[in-house]
Amino acid sequence: MKMHIKQGAQVSQAVPSQPSVDLDQVNAIIQKYQTMPGAMLPVLHAIQDALGYIPPSTVPLIADQLNLSRAEVHGVISFYHYFRQQPAGRHIVQLCRAEACQAMGADALAEHAKAALGCDFHGTSSDGQFTLEPVYCLGQCACGPNMQIDDDLHARVSNDKFNRLLRAKRGAL
Amino acid sequence: MSTAITVYVPRDSTALALGAEQVAAAIVQQAQQRGLAINLVRNGSRGMFWLEPLVEVATAAGRIGYGPVEPDDVASLFDADFLAGGQHRLALGLVEEIPYLKNQERLTFARVGVTDPLSLDDYLAHEGYAGLRRALELPSAAVVQEVLDSGLRGRGGAAFPTGIKWKTVLGAQSQQKYIVCNADEGDSGTFSDRMVMEDDPFMLIEGMTIAALAVGASQGYIYVRSEYPHAIAALNQAISTANSHHYLGENILGSPHTFHLEVRKGAGAYICGEETALLESLEGKRGVVRAKPPLPAIEGLFGKPTVINNVISLASVPIILARGAAFYKNYGMGRSLGTLPMQLAGNIRYGGLVEKAFGVTLRELLIDFGGGTASGKPIRAVQVGGPLGPYLPESLFDTKLDYEAMAAVGGMLGHGGIVVFDDSVDMARQARYAMQFCAIESCGKCTPCRIGSTRGVEVIDKIVAGRADKIQQIHLLRDLCDTMINGSLCAMGSMTPLPVLSALDHFPEDFASGAVDKAA
Numbered sequence: 001m002k003m004h005i006k007q008g009a010q011v012s013q014a015v016p017s018q019p020s021v022d023l024d025q026v027n028a029i030i031q032k033y034q035t036m037p038g039a040m041l042p043v044l045h046a047i048q049d050a051l052g053y054i055p056p057s058t059v060p061l062i063a064d065q066l067n068l069s070r071a072e073v074h075g076v077i078s079f080y081h082y083f084r085q086q087p088a089g090r091h092i093v094q095l096c097r098a099e100a101c102q103a104m105g106a107d108a109l110a111e112h113a114k115a116a117l118g119c120d121f122h123g124t125s126s127d128g129q130f131t132l133e134p135v136y137c138l139g140q141c142a143c144g145p146n147m148q149i150d151d152d153l154h155a156r157v158s159n160d161k162f163n164r165l166l167r168a169k170r171g172a173l
Numbered sequence: 174m175s176t177a178i179t180v181y182v183p184r185d186s187t188a189l190a191l192g193a194e195q196v197a198a199a200i201v202q203q204a205q206q207r208g209l210a211i212n213l214v215r216n217g218s219r220g221m222f223w224l225e226p227l228v229e230v231a232t233a234a235g236r237i238g239y240g241p242v243e244p245d246d247v248a249s250l251f252d253a254d255f256l257a258g259g260q261h262r263l264a265l266g267l268v269e270e271i272p273y274l275k276n277q278e279r280l281t282f283a284r285v286g287v288t289d290p291l292s293l294d295d296y297l298a299h300e301g302y303a304g305l306r307r308a309l310e311l312p313s314a315a316v317v318q319e320v321l322d323s324g325l326r327g328r329g330g331a332a333f334p335t336g337i338k339w340k341t342v343l344g345a346q347s348q349q350k351y352i353v354c355n356a357d358e359g360d361s362g363t364f365s366d367r368m369v370m371e372d373d374p375f376m377l378i379e380g381m382t383i384a385a386l387a388v389g390a391s392q393g394y395i396y397v398r399s400e401y402p403h404a405i406a407a408l409n410q411a412i413s414t415a416n417s418h419h420y421l422g423e424n425i426l427g428s429p430h431t432f433h434l435e436v437r438k439g440a441g442a443y444i445c446g447e448e449t450a451l452l453e454s455l456e457g458k459r460g461v462v463r464a465k466p467p468l469p470a471i472e473g474l475f476g477k478p479t480v481i482n483n484v485i486s487l488a489s490v491p492i493i494l495a496r497g498a499a500f501y502k503n504y505g506m507g508r509s510l511g512t513l514p515m516q517l518a519g520n521i522r523y524g525g526l527v528e529k530a531f532g533v534t535l536r537e538l539l540i541d542f543g544g545g546t547a548s549g550k551p552i553r554a555v556q557v558g559g560p561l562g563p564y565l566p567e568s569l570f571d572t573k574l575d576y577e578a579m580a581a582v583g584g585m586l587g588h589g590g591i592v593v594f595d596d597s598v599d600m601a602r603q604a605r606y607a608m609q610f611c612a613i614e615s616c617g618k619c620t621p622c623r624i625g626s627t628r629g630v631e632v633i634d635k636i637v638a639g640r641a642d643k644i645q646q647i648h649l650l651r652d653l654c655d656t657m658i659n660g661s662l663c664a665m666g667s668m669t670p671l672p673v674l675s676a677l678d679h680f681p682e683d684f685a686s687g688a689v690d691k692a693a
Contacts, residue, residue, distance in 0.1 A: 037475060038437070040457030045399075045438055066457075079459040082399045082441030098361030099556055100592045102606070103519035104547070136443060136610070137359055138400055139367040140187045141592070142222040142517060142524025151402065153190035 019087065021055045030065045039066060040076055044083055053084035089124040089131040091169050093117075094148040097134045100141035104156075109145045110134075112159045116166070129170060177210040178256045181229040181236070184290070185218030185371050186403040187364070192243060193226040199247035200228070207251060217372025219286035220526030221273055229268055232258040238265035273523060273542060278504060280512050281489050282365075282528045285372045290407055293414050296375040302420065304491030308383045309428050316387035317343050320490060322498035324510030329355055329446070329483030330558065330587040331664075332509075332576045335490075338480055341470035342388040345478035352384045352393035352432075353455065353474055353481040357439050357446040359398060360559025362518035362590030365526060366484035370397065370404035373488070374411035375420075378434060380487035382421065383494055384480050385432040393432060394474070396451050398439040408436050443560075443614040447663050448481045450616055461616045462663045483588070485514060504530035509575040519556075519592035520546045529574075536570040538591060550595035554603075554680065558587025560610050561668035563675030564594075564603065583675065585668075600680035604673045605633040611669040622666025625657045629673065639685045647677070647684070 029046045033039045043062060047054050054077055063070045077083045095110055110121075117125040117132055124131040140146045143155035147162070149169060154161070182188075182197040197213060204211045219227060227240035228250070237258040239250060246263060253261040265271060279285075288295040296302070308316045321336025342350060354377065358366035369377055381393050397405050412434050415421040423431045442460045444450045449463035452474050473479025489511065493501045502510040509531035515538060517524045522544035529538075539545070539552060546552055554564045557574075562585050565572075572582050579586050594603075608629030615622045632650045636643055654670035661667040677684065 038455050038457040041437065041440060041454065044440070072458075076457070076459055080440035080442050082439075096361075098610075099560060099603070099606070100362040100518040100590075102603075103592055103594045103598070135400060135441075136614070137361045137363075139358065139364040140190050141362045141364055141519065141590070142521065143187055143191065143225075144519065146190065153186055155187060155190035 021051065021057050023057065023061065025050060026058045026061055027065075030062060034065055040068075040073075041080075044077060044080075048083060053087045056085065090129050091150050092131050092133060093166070094133045094135040094138070096136070096138050096140075096144065096146045098137045098141075100137075101144035101146055104144035106145040109147075109157060109159065109162065113162060116163065130166065177212040179212045179214055179231040180256070181214050181216045181231075182226060183218045183286070184215035184403075185225075185286075185368065186401075187222050188218050188225040188227070189403070191222075191225045191241065195244040196226045196228065196242050196247060199244040200250075203247050203251050209251075209256065211256070214289050216288060217284075217286045217290050218368065219268065219274060220282065220368065221271065221523070222525045223523050224265065227265075227268075228255075230255055230258060234258065235267045235269060238268040238271070239263045240265060273525070273527075276542070277528050278512050278530050279528045280492050280501070280504070281369070281376075281485060282373075282514055282526065283492070284376065285368055285526075288373070290372045290374055291410055291414070293375065293411075293418060293420075296373075300492075300495060301375055302379055302491075304494030305379050305382055305386075305420070306426070307494050308386050309426060309430070313343060313387050313389060316383060316494065319494060319498050320387070323489075323493045323501040324498075324505070324508070325486065325489055325493060325501070326509070326576070327483055328485035328489070328513065328588065330360075330585070332586070335482060335486050338470055338482065339384065339387055341468065342390070342478045342480045345471055347478050349392070349475075349477045350388055350390040351474045351477055351479040352381050352388070352390045353452065353469075353479055354381055354393070354395040354484060354487055355446065355448060355451055355481055356395050356397040356401070356404070356484050357443075357451060358401070358484070358588070359443040359446045360561075360588050360590050362556065362592035363516050363559060363588045364518075365514040365516055365589060367401055367404050368514075368526060369484050369488045370395075370401065371407045374404075374407045375415065376488045376491055377408070377484055378411060378415050378421065380490035381434060382425065382432050383490050384482070384487060386425075386430055388478075388480055390480065391431045391433065393434045394455055395434070395436045396439060396445070396455055397436055398445075399441050405436055405438060412436065442616075443610075444616045444663075444665055447616075447665060449663075452479065452481065459616070461618050462665075464662065485588075506530075506532040506573070506575050507577055509577065513574065513586070513589045515574070515589040515591060517543045517591055517593070520548055520552075520595050521593045522547050531575045532573050534571050534573055535565070535591070538574070539570060539593065543593065546593060546595040548595045548597075550597065552593055553596040553598055554594045554600065556592045556594070556603075556672065557590070558585040559590055560607060561585075561664060561671060562587050562590075563671040564600065564679060565675070566679040583671075585671070600676040600683040601633065601637045601685075602683075604676040604684075605630055605637075607669055607672040607676075608633060611665060615665060619660070619662040619666060621657045621660040622662070622669070625653055625661075625666065626669060629653055629657075629669075633673075636684050643685065650677070 224240035229236045253259040325335045326332040445460040450460040454460040514528040611626035
């Protein structure tokens with residue numbers, strides 16, 4: 001029933017190594033959105049879409065070009081749950097933790113997911129494949145419990161369905 | 174060759190989450206194999222989610238439904254000649270005749286599930302843009318008056334009269350005004366905004382355009398939560414189509430009016446559903462709540478007069494303009510006029526979207542529409558109005574769903590989400606979760622919310638631990654709730670105590686054995 005993933009203390013919270021960042025690419029992104037009113041969130045989204053996270057080394061660039069302090073930029077990045085400051089695993093698994101899914105067994109599914117991946121929420125499985133994130137509502141509340149793997153939504157997720165979906169992702173590598 | 178038969182497979186994200194994409198692919202493949210001509214339309218969802226993916230076929234008698242269809246069922250559907258409405262174990266008959274749908278009063282959701290959401294022609298063929306055309310013939314004050322007269326109140330949860338907001342913005346003197354749509358639908362148990370955006374995006378665009386004409390705004394933003402990528406994609410595509418057909422942009426339908434509309438993506442902060450936090454976020458800042466006054470209608474986005482309304486409020490405007498305020502206010506009761514799209518969620522057998530006039534009882538929704546729990550066990554509690562709504566026991570199920578009637582029993586309607594729990598629910602755990610959620614999502618500006626929520630989790634842990642001082646701890650929890658209710662800056666801190674106190678009041682037995690002090 002369990003996923004065939006090694007479990008144990010050494011596997012949790014694996015942080016993939018920080019790749020080098022193409023700052024020219026980041027500059028081009030910032031310049032694209034710079035003149036937009038309220039450009040900050042669109043800039044941050046575009047950087048995360050391109051790089052998978054918002055590297056700390058980009059903060060001075062954003063601050064400089066949006067005419068803000070680095071503290072202000074860091075403040076915005078750290079305020080929003082969606083923005084990542086470190087790279088994630090290859091796939092992001094979001095499990096809904098909110099009431100409608102709770103009513104359908106989301107807490108038990110969360111325990112299963114943690115055990116299967118050998119990591120807690122915000123952690124990454126030891127093989128770097130899956131980062132587990134909580135999400136508070138995917139808007140599929142009549143068909144819980146719900147999860148999203150990368151861009152794909154899945155409703156009525158049982159433990160078996162969870163295992164099957166992750167196995168499929170693994171197989172598709 | 175005979176003419177192609179139209180087959181509908183929804184593109185709504187719940188249908189996708191249940192495999193609609195694979196079903197659509199299987200239908201196309203089977204049709205090709207069998208040399209049959211079909212015209213596949215990706216419609217919205219009818220909102221009967223236990224039937225998704227719900228496949229429909231257009232026949233002379235009307236649209237015949239089959240569901241829930243799995244990819245493996247598709248070959249047998251063709252074998253049963255479903256293209257001619259043939260019998261099959263998944264056959265549902267005429268979709269419009271399914272009681273769940275037939276017994277609704279769909280005004281805002283009239284087109285949802287019927288049309289192709291991204292087809293402007295389909296929208297126009299189903300009364301689309303009739304509201305805007307009428308608004309273009311009226312002076313702006315008359316448009317505002319129509320919305321005022323309709324009795325429409327904010328559907329996001331606060332229930333403030335929409336027309337009064339508009340009137341304030343109309344009266345404000347400024348070169349620049351904004352229309353902002355609050356599409357940060359973060360309440361668990363709600364999905365009506367999502368359905369409008371995915372399944373009938375032109376309706377929201379039309380509503381915002383009418384708002385812009387009414388108050389003299391030239392720029393609009395739809396702030397959509399990042400958890401709704403399908404809604405963002407549908408809106409962007411619909412906006413692009415509306416622009417190229419002069420329903421948006423400069424000289425709308427040949428008039429002197431200009432309205433530019435843009436989608437902005439949130440970033441996973443529940444608090445950004447609070448209107449002033451949303452405006453901060455749109456400006457590129459942390460989503461921290463602003464003190465009011467000034468009201469957004471006077472000093473809103475970038476300090477300019479701003480109409481900020483929920484998706485359903487704005488989506489209700491086209492039909493109000495098209496059919497008139499009197500038509501709309503004819504639905505509903507008391508001071509709750511019109512209809513509310515309610516959402517049946519959680520542990521419910523027939524979950525989905527039910528649009529009814531205000532005044533329907535909770536029991537009618539839970540039993541007549543919802544069919545009780547999905548698990549088959551008795552319903553123990555329902556949470557109406559999202560994470561900030563109280564938990565209601567069975568004894569209150571005959572309450573009418575109307576803003577005032579709900580408030581009279583200590584409840585709230587909020588955004589119309591109803592989350593059902595069966596008798597396995599632990600209400601102390603739900604109370605703890607309410608505090609924990611507030612601790613995670615608080616913007617941090619005011620102390621009662623930021624600190625109170627964390628203290629709340631701790632106190633509930635002490636209560637359920639069965640310590641000797643349990644009675645004192647319950648006093649403390651009620652005292653803390655009182656501070657949060659009266660001392661918080663916005664609804665996040667002031668309403669988080671509602672689920673907590675309702676759990677304590679209605680389900681004291683869940684807070685360990687021993688007597689719970691109800692009077693405190």
